Amino acid sequence: MRFTPSERDIIKNLAESRRLSLRDFIRTVALGRKLLAPVAAAINRRVYQELARIGNNLNQLVRAANSGTVTSCDSNLLQNLLAEVRNLGFQLLRGHA
Incomplete structure (x- = not known):
């Protein structure tokens, strides 16, 4: 061929x-x-892992806000931010970032 x-x-x-x-x-x-x-490229995997850690922390904050433990933050803003971080992570894995 x-x-x-x-x-x-x-x-x-x-x-x-x-x-x-x-x-x-x-x-x-x-x-x-x-x-x-x-x-995925090695750099993308490292960035994705870091984003996953950040996303996990944001998820914990959103849960705390929803449970009433934290009352001084906007839970909708945190949920939107968490979604954006996850989306960026998936883009990095696919090589579109």
Whole structure:
């Protein structure tokens, strides 16, 4: 099978993002097998882990606010912030940030 240099680069990058050899990637796609999701870059995993810790802390604050333990914060604002942090984390994992 022959590819142009640019096609080969694209296919090679797709294969590497899934930690597959070029041969295994082409075989998997050609046979219609399910591909694993691309592996997140190490920096994205670290950022995601930090965001997860922040999100966990925000979740605890929101629960405390909803239970009445904390009364001096806007729980809707915290819930929106938590959703944004989670969304950013998922974007980082997918490489869209």
